[in-house]
Amino acid sequence: MYFNQKSILAADYLRLSREDGDKLESDSIRNQRSLINDFVKQHPDITLVDEYIDDGYSGTNFERPAFKRLLEDVKKKKINCIIVKDLSRLGRNYIETGRYLEKIFPFLGVRFIAITDHYDSAAESDDADQIIVPFKNLINDAYCRDISIKIRSQLDVKRKNGQFIGSFAGYGYQKDPENKNHLIIDEYAAEIVRFIFNLKMGGYSSQRIATKLNEMGVLPPLEYKRSRGMKYNSGFRSGANPKWAVTTVNRILTNELYTGTMVQGKNRKINYKVKECRPVAEENWIRVEKTHEAIIAEEIFQYVQSLLELDTRTAPDEDSVYLFSGFLRCGDCGQNMVKRSTSKKGKRYYYYHCSTYKNGDGCSSHLISEKIVHAVVLEAIQKQIALLVDAENIIRDSGMENYKKTEFDSLEKQLTVLHEEVERYKDLKTRLYQDMLDNIVTREEYHEYNQRFSDKLHNAEEAKRELEKKKEKAVVEGKREHPWIEDFKSYQNITQLDRKAVVTLIDKIIVYGKDRLEIQFKYADEIQEMTEVAQNIREIEEKEGRFKCGA
Incomplete structure (x- = not known):
């Protein structure tokens, strides 16, 4: 390829990307510029007319603003020579870099120089260049892939350690x-x-x-x-x-x-x-x-x-949703109950009925007055909280506030016993096999005893798994014990229902008929467990003559 020595209008192209692993001082924009300027000084036939910098852009693709502007200036004949520090500054994508070197730049009549790689497209090339340049591009590509894998692994380690790696913290x-x-x-x-x-x-x-x-x-x-x-x-x-x-x-x-x-x-x-x-x-x-x-x-x-x-459709002309919106379920088909109203003698009455029935898809209306729902739910909440407070007082007065810890300790001891039992049967099976090899027991006796030990080992392992599940549950419930109790107790003097009380205390309300409701409270299992513990304490104290009614 021939270039007019008096018309070599060159541009230096500088690129830096931490993502590609460009962390060496020699790869800094300042050092790239210095190296190219020294090179141009030694070649008076080259005139440096412009500089193009992509600072912070990866070499794995060519969608870079400065590089795209450089290509536009090449097409406008403002530039016919591009100088870079090395081939990796042009790009680290083996296929794309090769396409620019072998097709695009020659087609545009552009001379390309990579200083430290000793590559100059205007120089006479030999067979070695035909091999070395693509090979260097391939190495740059592989290096970028390797760096990408390492960076991704490092970021995953940080994520797993709970370290925040985003650019901006979340709102709040x-x-x-x-x-x-x-x-x-x-x-x-x-x-x-x-x-x-x-x-x-x-x-x-x-x-x-x-x-x-x-x-x-x-x-x-x-x-x-x-x-x-x-x-x-x-x-x-x-x-x-x-x-x-x-x-x-x-x-x-x-x-x-x-x-x-x-x-x-x-x-x-x-x-x-x-x-x-x-x-x-x-x-x-x-x-x-x-x-x-x-x-x-x-x-x-x-x-x-x-x-x-839940169904949280906002009530007309109100800021909030209906009091029981999303909580009422039909006792037969399980679908939502929908709110409706009717007027009678100038007064407006509100009621709920099954959405399946309303849509004509079967079921029955399960019609119930909102007033009745409100009264029944309020009374149930008051009774549930009273029951909870009573149970808590009995447990506290008995000195067994930490009954969860007592349960946990008991499970720990049982697990230790079962673990020892499992290990003992494993050891017995091993020794039994050795006894058969030593002719202490016959093969028939070995199979008989081995089956017995295997059955006992299986039962012990099953019991151990069940206890581990109970232990895990006890740990979870122990962590959340106090917050939910305080949630319930905060409504101890409730006289009027609001949406927050319903959301905090109730899981769902099942409607079976106009006067039949089932209210499922949140933490129902935990409340039942507390009341059972309290009942056991009460029975023990009554037997010992220590319990006083109303105390």
């Missing part, structure tokens, strides 16, 4: 100035998050929550971050005057981050050459609990998740 948090991989609470935004959860617990729909925040003039998350000087960009922004939207509110209401749990790895790049991300199956997300201070208690978060699954 900020990066710890002393440790960028740790989150601390942003008090102002955290108050907004708590406000959103409280409104949801109070029966507000997500749309009404968004409207209220906009009326209050609260900046949405994206604009709040920008107001604090962050160069934050998001695909969720829309319009010149961004507002809170239902999607924004729901993202906050479903974000486990607020419970102190770090959830990362929801998306993953296809590979080191394709930067597009694909969603990862939820079971493969990386969850680590208690990595940072919680803004929302776990119980409240779970209540809200259950609310989001």
